[in-house]
Amino acid sequence: MNIIQAHAEWNKNSQNKWFWTENGQNSIGWKKINGQWYYFSDNGEMVTGWLKGHDGNWYYLLNSGAMAIGWFKDYNGDWYYFSGSGAMVTGWYKDYDGNWYYLLNSGTMATGWIEHNGGKYYLEDSGAMVTGKKTIDGKTHEFDSSGNLIKTESIENNSSFVKEENRTAYIATDSCPLNLRDQPSMNSNIIGSIPKGMQVVVIGKETNGFYKVEWDNTIGYISSSWVSFEKKNDFSSNSNNSTSNLKVTLGEMRTSAPSRDSHYYYSDSNLFYKVKLSPPFTNSSGKPIVGNCTWYAWGRIWELTGQKPTDADFRGNAYEWWEANKRTGKYKYGTTPKVGAVPVWKSSLPNSGGCGHVAVVEKIENGKVYIS
Structure with a gap:
C-alpha cells in the first residue's frame, strides 16, 4: 500500500502576495486554516479588507487575512460588528451584557441621537443605547425600557440648577x-x-x-x-489662499455652480465648499485638516443633484469612502460616466481594493468628460 503524505503551507510571491498551497495547488475561495477563516481570489491570492460574499453579506479580512468576528475598529475610528459567521451586522444588535447597539446601513456603529421607525433614541459614545433618565445638553430626557424617548424636561426646573456664566x-x-x-x-x-x-x-x-x-x-x-476672548484685527480671511475660483465670500455657503472656464475648482485650504457642504475637520491637536477629496465630492454632488449623499458620510480615505457607499446598496456603479457621478482612480496601495482618489463629473460634451 502506498501512503501519500498531504502537504499544506503558506507561500509568498515576488509581489508580497500570500497564497495557501495544498499538495501543490493554490486554494481558492473560503478556507479554514488553524481555526480561522481566510478568503482567496480566483488566482489564489489571499484577500484583505472588505469583501462582498456570494451570499450578499459583507465581510472584513484583517491585514493577516483572517476573517473579522465581533467588534472591529477601522482606520477612521469607526466601529463595526461581525457575527459568528463573519457577516457584517446592520440594524439593532444586543450583546451578551444586554446592551443594545445600532449599526447603520454602512455597518458603522451609531452614536448620539438617531431616529428609527418613528422613535427617537440616544446612543452613548460607546454605542450603547440609553434607557431611563439622562441629562443631555442641559435637558433631562427619559427613555423607556426599549430606548424610545418618552419625555424631555429642562434641567433649569431643578432647584439645584446653577446658572452658567x-x-x-x-x-x-x-x-x-x-x-x-x-x-x-x-x-x-x-x-x-x-x-x-x-x-x-x-x-x-x-x-x-x-x-x-x-x-x-x-x-x-x-x-x-x-x-x-479678545476681538483681533486679523480675523479677515487669509489672503494667501487661492480663492480666484470661489465666486463667493469666504464664510458663506456658495449658491451658484463654479465657472467651467476654470481648470479645477478648489482652494488651497479646502474653502471652496463653505460651512454646509464641506465642513473642515480637526486633528487631535485641534488643527483643521484640509484637502480631503471626499469632502469635495460629497458637497459637489449635493449641488449637482440636489441630494445629500449622506449614507457613507463625507470622511475617510477615498477608497474606504467609495466602498462604504457601494455597501449601502443605494448607488449604481459602472463604466458609463454621467453628470453628478463619482469617478474613482485605480490604486495599487495596500488594502485599497484597487480604488483610490475620487472626483465629480461636471459635464459631458463632444465625447469629452469634464471632472472637478
Whole structure:
C-alpha cells in the first residue's frame, strides 16, 4: 500500500502576495486554516479588507487575512460588528451584557441621537443605547425600557440648577471654519461650522478641551484652542489662499455652480465648499485638516443633484469612502460616466481594493468628460 503524505503551507510571491498551497495547488475561495477563516481570489491570492460574499453579506479580512468576528475598529475610528459567521451586522444588535447597539446601513456603529421607525433614541459614545433618565445638553430626557424617548424636561426646573456664566468670544482659526459638535469630544457628531472671526457666546467653563457655545440659535461644543476672548484685527480671511475660483465670500455657503472656464475648482485650504457642504475637520491637536477629496465630492454632488449623499458620510480615505457607499446598496456603479457621478482612480496601495482618489463629473460634451 502506498501512503501519500498531504502537504499544506503558506507561500509568498515576488509581489508580497500570500497564497495557501495544498499538495501543490493554490486554494481558492473560503478556507479554514488553524481555526480561522481566510478568503482567496480566483488566482489564489489571499484577500484583505472588505469583501462582498456570494451570499450578499459583507465581510472584513484583517491585514493577516483572517476573517473579522465581533467588534472591529477601522482606520477612521469607526466601529463595526461581525457575527459568528463573519457577516457584517446592520440594524439593532444586543450583546451578551444586554446592551443594545445600532449599526447603520454602512455597518458603522451609531452614536448620539438617531431616529428609527418613528422613535427617537440616544446612543452613548460607546454605542450603547440609553434607557431611563439622562441629562443631555442641559435637558433631562427619559427613555423607556426599549430606548424610545418618552419625555424631555429642562434641567433649569431643578432647584439645584446653577446658572452658567456667559462670555462673548470669537473664532480664531487660521482660515477655516471651526467645527461645532454635539458633545465635548473629538469623536462626537459635527452639527455645524462657525466661520473665522464670528462672535459666539461661551457658556460656562472649559470641559475636556472644549467650550460649550451658542451660535446662530444653536448650542454645541467647539475646541477651546481656537477661541479668543479678545476681538483681533486679523480675523479677515487669509489672503494667501487661492480663492480666484470661489465666486463667493469666504464664510458663506456658495449658491451658484463654479465657472467651467476654470481648470479645477478648489482652494488651497479646502474653502471652496463653505460651512454646509464641506465642513473642515480637526486633528487631535485641534488643527483643521484640509484637502480631503471626499469632502469635495460629497458637497459637489449635493449641488449637482440636489441630494445629500449622506449614507457613507463625507470622511475617510477615498477608497474606504467609495466602498462604504457601494455597501449601502443605494448607488449604481459602472463604466458609463454621467453628470453628478463619482469617478474613482485605480490604486495599487495596500488594502485599497484597487480604488483610490475620487472626483465629480461636471459635464459631458463632444465625447469629452469634464471632472472637478
